[in-house]
Amino acid sequence: MWNTFKFLTFWVVIFAISVHFKPSECISHAVSDGDWLQYKLTYGKTYATTQADALARYYYSYNLKLIKKHNQNYDRKLTTFTLKANQFTDMRLTQFNALFPPAVYPTMTFDFPLNTVQNPPATFNPFTDQGLVSEVEDQGILCNSGWAYSAAKSIEILQQYQGTLIPLSAQNLIDCSGRSTACRTQVPQTGFDYLTMYDQVIYSTTDYPNNITISEQNMCIIPPAPITGTKLSAYSVITDGDDATMLRYVGNNYPVVIEFNPTSFEFMHYADGVFQQPRTSTGSHFMVVLGYEEDATSGLNTWLVQNSFGKTWGKGGRISIRRDAVTPLAKHAIFPAELA
Incomplete structure (x- = not known):
């Protein structure tokens, strides 16, 4: 009888705790x-x-x-890298991962053959070697639009290498080329196809401001004249896994957009150092490869990559990713090859 009483008392206490105190x-x-x-x-x-x-x-x-x-x-x-709190730290990892579903690619491509370039330098940091000025964008968390931000940024940087700095609009690509999947599973190639195949202009952020407060694309709006924009006449692609070719073009002033799997706690909270990709589930995000160098702290070879998570993520919005033959970075790598 006493043992039965103790048993019942124990479960009454447990029930009371579960009612009044939530984990x-x-x-x-x-x-x-x-x-x-x-x-x-x-x-x-x-x-x-x-x-x-x-x-x-x-x-x-x-x-x-x-x-x-x-x-x-x-x-x-x-x-080899550190983490820090950022705009994603109030989320579950599964919630963060759900922001980046696998990309869906077109069945056809209209890329141009790779043009001939010189041998690249041993290291290449565009900020110190070329005086690059590249504002880090923030795509927000409502629209999975890294494809548009990376495509716009790569064209903007190529244009700056050629002497003109005009901040270009990702929203322009989202609204005008993204179709019904602009905020879910779209890819940079679609933006490049829109500009090259249909002879379209990508407008400046002044004429076509970015908008991270919406979860679907807006109507495509042609800004009133006069406008500031850029025309792209050709883009090229790099074979998956061919990091040597990607390095050659990056080192010759071609910013390359790559698909990257962001679905890990480590990428979610990356702060500094040389990132090494852990095992992750399937997901798609797009970033711009700007350069390559050797990390002074670890001695590891790295890629210098620009993200679109704002300046509070990573190293002011950028990330160093380990560069080696075991884990190639070139995946669905694509770049603007020629401006009109």
Whole structure:
């Protein structure tokens, strides 16, 4: 009888705890009210309900613990890069991964054959070697538009290499070439095809501002004259896995867009150092390869890549990715080859 009473008492207590105390409420308090408020102010975060706020706070706290653990491993020289909190830290990893579904490619391509280029330099950093000025963009979290941001940025940089700096509009490509998949599974080739096959202009951000507050493309709008824009007459592609060819063109002032799998906690929170891709699920994101060099801290060969997650992600919006034959970076690599 006594054992039965103790058994029933135990489960009554457990039930009471489960009713009055939720795990998210307990763990979320690992982050102080002040720290949580500061995070929300820094990244302009708002939540529809108090429950949604509490859940976001819970994941923020949980992710901070994982970031701290990873950085302790960096201090022990068990990894080559560090992590930090950013605009994604209030999300579950599965929520972040869902932002980047696998891309769907056209069945035809209208690329031009690779033109002849000189032997590239041993290292190439366009910011120090060419005086490149390239603003890091923020594609937001509502529209999976890295394809458009990377395509626009690659054309913008190629044009700057040739002497003209005009910030170009990703929104222009989203609205006018993205079709019904502009915010889900679209690819840079579609933007390049729109410009080359239909003799279209990609407008400046002044004439066609980017908009990260919408989750679907807008109507394609032709800005009133006078307008500032750029015409692309040709693009080329690089065979998957052919990093040697990609290096040759990057080193000759051709910014190359690559498809990259972003679906890992490490990429989600990358801060600094040489990124080495962990095992991940399937996902698609697009970034621009700008250069290649040797990392001063680790001695590893790296790719210098520009993202479109804003300046608070990574190294001011950029990432160094390990460059070796085992894990080639060239995947669906494509670049603007000739301006009109």
